[in-house]
Amino acid sequence: MTSLTLMAPAKLNLFLHINARREDGYHELETLFTFLDFGDELTFSLSHDTKIHITGDTADIPLEDNLIYKAAMALYPYKQVEQGICVQLTKKLPMGGGVGGGSSDAATTLLAINQLWKCHLSNEKLAQLGLSLGADVPVFVNGKTALAQGVGEKLTPVTLPQRWYCVVFPNVHVSTAQVFTHPDLPRDTNKLSQHWALSNTRNDCEALVKKLYPEVEKTLVWLLKYGPTRMTGTGACCFVELDSMDAAQRVLSSLPSYWQGFIAQSSNISTAHVQLDSWLKM
Numbered sequence: 001m002t003s004l005t006l007m008a009p010a011k012l013n014l015f016l017h018i019n020a021r022r023e024d025g026y027h028e029l030e031t032l033f034t035f036l037d038f039g040d041e042l043t044f045s046l047s048h049d050t051k052i053h054i055t056g057d058t059a060d061i062p063l064e065d066n067l068i069y070k071a072a073m074a075l076y077p078y079k080q081v082e083q084g085i086c087v088q089l090t091k092k093l094p095m096g097g098g099v100g101g102g103s104s105d106a107a108t109t110l111l112a113i114n115q116l117w118k119c120h121l122s123n124e125k126l127a128q129l130g131l132s133l134g135a136d137v138p139v140f141v142n143g144k145t146a147l148a149q150g151v152g153e154k155l156t157p158v159t160l161p162q163r164w165y166c167v168v169f170p171n172v173h174v175s176t177a178q179v180f181t182h183p184d185l186p187r188d189t190n191k192l193s194q195h196w197a198l199s200n201t202r203n204d205c206e207a208l209v210k211k212l213y214p215e216v217e218k219t220l221v222w223l224l225k226y227g228p229t230r231m232t233g234t235g236a237c238c239f240v241e242l243d244s245m246d247a248a249q250r251v252l253s254s255l256p257s258y259w260q261g262f263i264a265q266s267s268n269i270s271t272a273h274v275q276l277d278s279w280l281k282m
């Protein structure tokens, strides 16, 4: 088989605690990742040459900067076939929104090309290659709901109840690097490995991002009418947790037209992995 279509699902950080800043500037975190059944769509097919081609919703990202390209390049030395790869991207996740679209695209690319180029690398090796592309890539490669520690690479799988979410993108872009280098970011939260309820946890980036981007605060205040809310990652997307699809749909229907949003159910296994397993059984 020479082609394969997989989702690159969104993630939410159900909480994000910052425990310390390391010598290299990176931060020690504790964060609970869940996957959503909504994401970008990527179709991979072997190319007629030896190059890496990306078409579709590539926005204005130069080819060499696209995380899909970087992921393909990371696998290039392990390639066991002559051909290169064509990747057709349908982008549904806001870029730099805290839902991990770029990292998820990279992880899905590693999983798919590993098959098409017959690299035969383990998921552990793919996660190791992925970590050099971004701190969030390993959790997507692993594909299981997880508590992440370290800079995001130490993963402990956890099983969470499936819930519905309405995720809102407040139309502001938050730079992850700006948040992590800001002097006002709290960096001394104690480690916590249990009692993960939303009520017992927080996102340590949220107060700072609300201050820097009032639109994020406005979004959280609006969502709070419907249920427990939080910002994901370093923002700017915010989510509300809900009991049913109907409840999530009601929130989305009332969303002011100047914001964008989507609804999705959480899952303990990434849709990319479910789809890859079915493809392997074909």
Ligand SMILES: C[C@@](CO)(OP(=O)(O)O)[C@H](O)COP(=O)(O)OP(=O)(O)OC[C@H]1O[C@@H](n2ccc(N)nc2=O)[C@H](O)[C@@H]1O
Pocket: 013, 016, 025, 026, 027, 028, 029, 031, 097, 098, 099, 100, 103, 133, 134, 135, 136, 137, 150, 151, 152, 176, 177, 180, 181, 232, 233, 234, 235
């Ligand atoms: C903090 C999270 C939580 O999910 O934020 P989001 O990106 O999802 O919003 C992620 O781990 C981010 O992962 P990712 O976006 O892949 O980060 P990277 O590209 O590796 O790093 C971007 C920048 O963030 C900072 N950074 C990132 C991760 C970390 N544990 N400590 C850091 O200090 C570094 O300054 C780095 O230069």
Ligand SMILES: Nc1ncnc2c1ncn2[C@@H]1O[C@H](COP(=O)(O)OP(=O)(O)O)[C@@H](O)[C@H]1O
Pocket: 061, 065, 066, 067, 068, 094, 095, 096, 097, 098, 099, 100, 101, 102, 103, 104, 105, 136, 176, 233, 234, 235
């Ligand atoms: N395929 C891609 N999809 C999204 N962003 C990408 C991609 N390739 C490179 N990037 C860059 O990575 C940055 C972070 O992307 P993303 O993972 O969507 O953010 P976040 O981790 O905040 O959700 C973007 O601002 C963009 O410049």
